[in-house]
Amino acid sequence: MKCKLLILTLAAALLMSSCAKNYEEKPYNNGVNIIPVPKEMSVDTTKHFVIDNKTTIVPNCDSARNVAEFFAKKLRVSTGYNLNIGDVAETNSIRLDLDPSFMIANEGYGLSIGNGGVLIVASTAAGLFYGMQTLMQLLPAEVESPEVVKNIEWSMPYVEISDEPRFAYRGVHLDPSRHFVDIEFVKKQIDVWAMFKINTMHWHLTDDQGWRIEIKKYPELTTVGAKRIEGEGYEYGGFYTQEQAKELVAYAAERFITIIPELEVPGHELAAISAYPWLSCNNDTVSPRIVWGVEDIVMCPGKESTFEFLQDVIDELVEIFPSEYFHIGGDECPKVFWKECPLCQARIKAEHLDQNPHHSPEDCLQSYVVKRVEAMLAKHGRKIIGWDEILDGEINPSATVMSWRGEDGGIAAAQKGHDVIMTPYNGGMYIDYYQGDSKIEPVTIGGNSRLEITYAYNPIPDTLAKLGQGGHVRGVQCNLWAEYLYNDTLREYRYYPRSLALAEVAWSPLEKKDYADFCRRLDNAFVRLDMHNITYHIPLPEQPNGSCNFVAFVDSAVIEFTTSRPVKMVYSIDGSDLTPSSKEYTEPIVLKENTLVKIASVLPSGKMSKVREITVEKQQYATAVEVENAVEGLKMHNVAGMFLNVAELEKATGKAERDTVISKLSDIRSVENFGEPLNGYDNYASIAEGYLRIDEDGVYYFSTDNEEFWIDGVKLIDNSGEVKRFSRNDKSVALAKGLHPIKVVYLGHIIGGWPSVWNDGKVEMRKSDAEKFEKIDGKIMRVES
Helix, strand or coil, X not given: CHHHHHHHHHHHHHHHHHHHHHCCCCHHHCCCCCCCCCCEEXXXXXXXXXXXXXXXXXXXXXXXXXXHHHHHHHHHHHHCCCCEECCCCCCCEEEEEECCCCCCCCCCEEEEEEXXXXXXXXXXXXXXXXXXHHHHHHCCHHHHCCCCCCCCCCEEEEEEEEECCCCCEEEEEECCCCCCCCHHHHHHHHHHHHHCCCXXXXXXXXXXXXXXXXXXXXXXXXXXXXXXXXXXXXXXXXXXXXXHHHHHHHHHHHCCXXXXXXXXXXXXXXXXXXXXXXXXXXXXXXXXXXXXXXCCCCECCCCHHHHHHHHHHHHHHHHHCCCCEEEEECCCCCCHHXXXXXXXXXXXXXXXXXXXXXXCHHHHHHHHHHHHHHHHXXXXXXXXXXXXXXXXXXXXXXXXXXXXXXXXXXXXXXXXXXXXXXXXXXXXXXXXXXXXXXXXXXXXXXXXXXXXXHHHCCCCCHHHHHHCCHHHEEEEEEECCCCCCCCHHHHHHHHCCHHHHHHHHXXXXXXXXXXXXXXXXXXXXXXXXXXXXXXXXXXXXXXXXXXXXXXXXXXCXXXXXXXXXXXXXXXXXXCCCCXXXXXXXXXXEEECCCEEEEEEEECCCCCECCCEEEEEEECCCECCECCCCEEXXXXXXEEECCCCCHHHHHHCCCCCEEEEEECCHHHHXXXXXXXXXXXXXXXXEEEEEEEEEECCCEEEEEEECCCEEEECCEEEEECCCCCCCCCCCCEEEEECCEEEEEEEXXXXXXXXXXXXXXXXXXXXXXXXXXXXXXXXXXXXXXXXX
């Protein structure tokens, strides 16, 4: 019997040895990869604590037990170990001690891994939770796997960590008003944000384009205000029931994330006015806005019924959201109708709002609205946050200001004694902005918030630091507005990895930040995101002076690539599909024949970016044409109507038409007193034809936001079906000196919430050796006289 036991023991040992040998150390698991980086940390990588099926988690109280159970359940998924919640600590235990007298207050914690096991101490349950999140990041990234991972050692280096957040408010903004997302998607994001110690979700529930939260006293807010008919003709909508919202609040709270709702007042409320027209000054019969931008029709503060409505809505919202703070909006509120509204002007007189020498009566009227809404919330023991426009008047010192129009609003607010949350659009905090070359990235509002810019932001401006007023900065938030988030994949693509950069900006000491090391740690974090099926931005290979997927050349082409942050690139020029082990790009590619270049970025995990395919074509200079009696301008033909594509235009009959000659391309979308009105715009098609003067032989790149651009009888650019912003279909062509026939097609329509009439009709070009595009102007356009 003893012999059999010995054999079994040896067999088990050999099996364990075999499993250990089968485990291949992944490069992304090398080193310590904690995001956000802790305040103080020492590491001994020569010694390790290993979690196995005998490890126990030992909490010292009920609150600690809740944290223990949360992570025991989480660890069970990936390790397969059913970790016991015990009462007696041993050397193979993870102790969770909640100690109100612990020297690090609030969300801070101490984490010690050594010969005696693991000890996490904090003065709050939140601190224990964040200590455990740090522990999870000390384990291999596979710990986030949704299924059991075998042949892996769940080991952590010995460490001593003392950690606490730099800021109490560490926020991410979610906008379902422009484009809706379901509750399960939001839960998925909350799971990830909690991993990186983000503690606030700002939920933008109302706006011109949609009201997204059920209010039982006003059912038409969701039956009417939650739906819109898009410019393309289909219905779009969605909203959250109160039970769904409560469920989400509880889900977030379990992960120590507070959800702060935003009720926009008094502007950005066309959806509410669509449901209840009496909320506006003129009882406007309208529909939720189907284009982006700012709506002139706003709530009427001259009517007492407006405040009764707001009180009723707030009374229901406070029962759903237990957060200390409510966001009340207050931004971008045009006051044109207030100036003409007798009731608003009467309110101004009655409340003496026309006697402030520093602010207009209408600005003071908005401040009046803010104060009344603040009072409504104060009855429920709540405080307000508002965008920095709420400073355009007099507001109570208890209001917290969210500074988005740069830092000036935050600085002014702090100097007046207000607490501030920094979220400046120009500080990398607007993550709906581009994070790579707009020529190849999905369309968005514009701007530039590359990862490095987001990471570099310091929420305490030098001005406040020098004045000793930095303490008024409660925290920082990144905003993701959803105008151009047409699906969940795009939304995640913009959130990540920039929300991880936000996490480090908000938590870690300024002196601990190191962008190069952050990028190294991201490689590990990306694997964790993969385990949660999160889509994230991988830098695409970019070309200088604007990327282009069609490169013409005459003698030879030199194709050069960079990335927005250091990452390996692989490519092929023989038509073969790419793999992570394809030829690595290390220097410009020189080509002399027609070639299809395939190129992608590759992460240390082996995950690849989208593969770019660039057609490189050898051409002869296209021959110029002779035109007698050519004068400046283009012929333009207009057809009234809204056309989503050229095929619809070609089938159109019985439409009003007209012909004229234009002197500049902007005239194709500024035709007056012509077209078929829709949503306040006169829609029509323009076809401008003539000739383009080329001053010297060369390869020329063209770009336009119009529907089509033709040259020498060839359709060079086709933007059909796309949002007409920031052209992503640029092409180049070899042209001889002289005149070349061109045709520009403009279609008046709304696609993806963007009216094409908002563009300027331009066509841009640059010679291949030029750095910037220039508009084609009337001086080089020609038409036969």
